[in-house]
Amino acid sequence: MVLVVGCAVAGLVAGARVGSREPVLVLARPVTVGHVLAAEDVREVRIAADGVDTVPAGERDSVLGKPVAYSLPAGTVLSRAAVGVAQVPPSGEAIAAVALKAGQFPSGLSSGSRVTVVVAPATSAVSTAAAGGARSWPATVVAVVAADTEQTTVVSLQLAEADAHALAAAPAGQIGVVTVHGQGR
Numbered sequence: 001m002v003l004v005v006g007c008a009v010a011g012l013v014a015g016a017r018v019g020s021r022e023p024v025l026v027l028a029r030p031v032t033v034g035h036v037l038a039a040e041d042v043r044e045v046r047i048a049a050d051g052v053d054t055v056p057a058g059e060r061d062s063v064l065g066k067p068v069a070y071s072l073p074a075g076t077v078l079s080r081a082a083v084g085v086a087q088v089p090p091s092g093e094a095i096a097a098v099a100l101k102a103g104q105f106p107s108g109l110s111s112g113s114r115v116t117v118v119v120a121p122a123t124s125a126v127s128t129a130a131a132g133g134a135r136s137w138p139a140t141v142v143a144v145v146a147a148d149t150e151q152t153t154v155v156s157l158q159l160a161e162a163d164a165h166a167l168a169a170a171p172a173g174q175i176g177v178v179t180v181h182g183q184g185r
Contacts, residue, residue, distance in 0.1 A: 023057035094164035
């Protein structure tokens with residue numbers, strides 16, 4: 001008897017939660033930081049959103065025409081914090097772009113990949129010995145864009161600001177990217 005009453009109460013609680021779903025906006029497709037939201041970028045779904053920062057579906061017009069503050073994948077529940085001035089890179093970090101050729105980065109490199117950027121030491125024409133040691137920095141891939149010729153790929157990397165400056169000063173052709181375990185920072 002107690003089991004039957006317990007199951008009935010659990011069913012009522014579950015039914016009440018399912019019934020309290022609210023229509024909110026989610027991203028219909030991936031967007032990059034700074035992208036201005038258009039009607040085709042968002043869609044409506046019903047979720048239980050108690051205590052979660054969401055944009056109600058009825059407020060669609062309040063976000064259309066505004067930029068997104070972060071790069072976000074399709075299916076992300078749109079929050080008020082995700083709409084507005086770009087929040088990338090965060091304070092103390094910077095984004096550096098490096099042009100790489102095949103063999104200087106692993107295949108499958110994509111936005112969000114955690115990597116180590118390595119700058120090989122310069123070699124002298126007189127000596128085959130490298131001057132100084134290799135330098136390296138941890139980074140997160142922000143974007144990967146292949147050039148039209150497909151001979152060069154531009155990889156945008158988010159890393160500490162001082163490291164980004166040093167990376168930007170590194171000679172072309174001496175930079176390599178190594179994927180490390182995990183995603184994000």
